[in-house]
Amino acid sequence: MRRWIMHVDMDAFFASVEQFDNPELRGLPVIVGGQSDRGVVSTCSYEARVYGVHSAMPMVEARRLCPQAVFLPGRMKRYQEVSRQIMAIFNDFSPLVEPLSVDEAFMDISGMERLSGSEQAIGIKVKAAIKAATGLTASVGIAPNKFLAKLASDMQKPDGLVVIRAEDAEALLRPLPVRRIFGIGRRAEQALLQFGIATIGQIADADIHILQKALGSSAATVKQLAHGLDDRPVLNSSAAKSIGKECTFTHDLYTEEERRHAVLDLCGRVGWRLRRSGVVGYTVTLKVKFASFKIITRSITAEGPISYDEEIFTLVQKLMQEVKWTEGVRLLGVSVAHLEPAGAVPILGFAEDERLEKRNKAVDKIKSKFGEEIIKRGL
Ligand code: TTP
Numbered sequence: 001m002r003r004w005i006m007h008v009d010m011d012a013f014f015a016s017v018e019q020f021d022n023p024e025l026r027g028l029p030v031i032v033g034g035q036s037d038r039g040v041v042s043t044c045s046y047e048a049r050v051y052g053v054h055s056a057m058p059m060v061e062a063r064r065l066c067p068q069a070v071f072l073p074g075r076m077k078r079y080q081e082v083s084r085q086i087m088a089i090f091n092d093f094s095p096l097v098e099p100l101s102v103d104e105a106f107m108d109i110s111g112m113e114r115l116s117g118s119e120q121a122i123g124i125k126v127k128a129a130i131k132a133a134t135g136l137t138a139s140v141g142i143a144p145n146k147f148l149a150k151l152a153s154d155m156q157k158p159d160g161l162v163v164i165r166a167e168d169a170e171a172l173l174r175p176l177p178v179r180r181i182f183g184i185g186r187r188a189e190q191a192l193l194q195f196g197i198a199t200i201g202q203i204a205d206a207d208i209h210i211l212q213k214a215l216g217s218s219a220a221t222v223k224q225l226a227h228g229l230d231d232r233p234v235l236n237s238s239a240a241k242s243i244g245k246e247c248t249f250t251h252d253l254y255t256e257e258e259r260r261h262a263v264l265d266l267c268g269r270v271g272w273r274l275r276r277s278g279v280v281g282y283t284v285t286l287k288v289k290f291a292s293f294k295i296i297t298r299s300i301t302a303e304g305p306i307s308y309d310e311e312i313f314t315l316v317q318k319l320m321q322e323v324k325w326t327e328g329v330r331l332l333g334v335s336v337a338h339l340e341p342a343g344a345v346p347i348l349g350f351a352e353d354e355r356l357e358k359r360n361k362a363v364d365k366i367k368s369k370f371g372e373e374i375i376k377r378g379l
C-alpha cells in the first residue's frame, strides 16, 4: 500500500496560546521566554519574527531587536493542556500517531484519503479540528514519508498546508541546502562543503565513497533522503501504555443486547488500533459509566498476547458477567494495556490463530480502505 504521512506543527505555539487567551495581544509582537538577563527566547509571534527574533536567542538581544514587544515568562501548564487537546485530535484521526514534541506529531494516514476524498482533504479537516478545539492555527505537511512530510509542514508556515507527491520530491529537494536534511548539522555541513557539496541535489548525485568520507556510516541513509526516500515507520509513542476507545451513548442502554452490541463495536475499534500500531497487549479493561454517573472498571489479564477483535471480545464478555447491571448505562469503554511490539512475540501456528488472523486481516483491509465505520462484526 502507498504510504501517506502527515506532519502537523503548531504555529508559534507558546506565543499563539498567549495571543488566543489574551485577545489584546493579537497582532502584536509577543516574545515568550526567560525574563532574566541570562534568559533565552522560547518562541515569539510571527509579528516579532519580522524583527529577526527567533527561538533560542538571548533575551537581551531580542529586547534590543524588538523593544516594543510584549515580553512574557510563559505558562507551561497551559501549553501542556493545549498540547493534550491537539494530541487527542490526532489520535481521533489516526490510530498511528507519533508525537515529536509539545506541538508536533507524525500521523500515518495511509488509505484514509479514499474516505476523505484526498489527502489534502484530511489536512484541511485536521486543521479545522485544531482550530475548533483550541482556536489556534497549525501547519500541515503531507507526503509519502516522514522526511518529506516534515519538510512540507515547514514550507508555508504559518497556517500552511502542503502536499508533496513522490514524483515531485526530487526536483523540490535538489536546490535546498544540505542542512534541510535532519541529522545534518553544522559539522556535517562543513564536511560536505570540503567536497564542494552544498545542496541536496549534489548529495543525490555524489559518489557514495565521497559521502562516506564526509558523513561516515550515515552516508547511505543521507543519500536515500536526498532522493526523497525514507521508509521509517510512524511509531506510536511508548507513552501509549494502553490503547482504548470509549463511547457515550445518545440514550442510556438498558438491555443486554444493546450492551453486547456496543462492546462488540468497541472491541473492533480497539483491535484495529492495536494491529495498526503493530502492538499486542495482555490486560483488557472494561469501563462502565452508569446513568447516575457512577463509574466502575473491571480488568482481566490474558495468558498470552492478544490483538484480535474476538480475543478482546471474549475477555470483555467475562468482565461483563462480573458487573451488576442495575441501572442504565451512559458510557462504555474498552482498553488493552501492557503493550508490546507485535514482532517481539512469537506467533504460534495454531489453526485457531490462523483463522483469527485471516479474518482480522480481511477486516483491517476493508477498514483501512473505507474507514472504521464501514464494518461492524457479528461474532
Ligand atoms: P517550534 O514548533 O519549534 O516553534 P513554534 O511552534 O513556536 O513556531 P513555528 O511556527 O516555527 O513552529 O516549537 C514549539 C514550542 O516549543 C515553541 O512554541 C516554544 C518551545 N520551544 C522552546 O521553548 N525553545 C526552543 O528553542 C524551541 C525551538 C521551541
Ligand code: MG
Pocket (backbone or CB within 6 Å): 009, 010, 011, 012, 013, 103, 104
Ligand atoms: Mg511549532
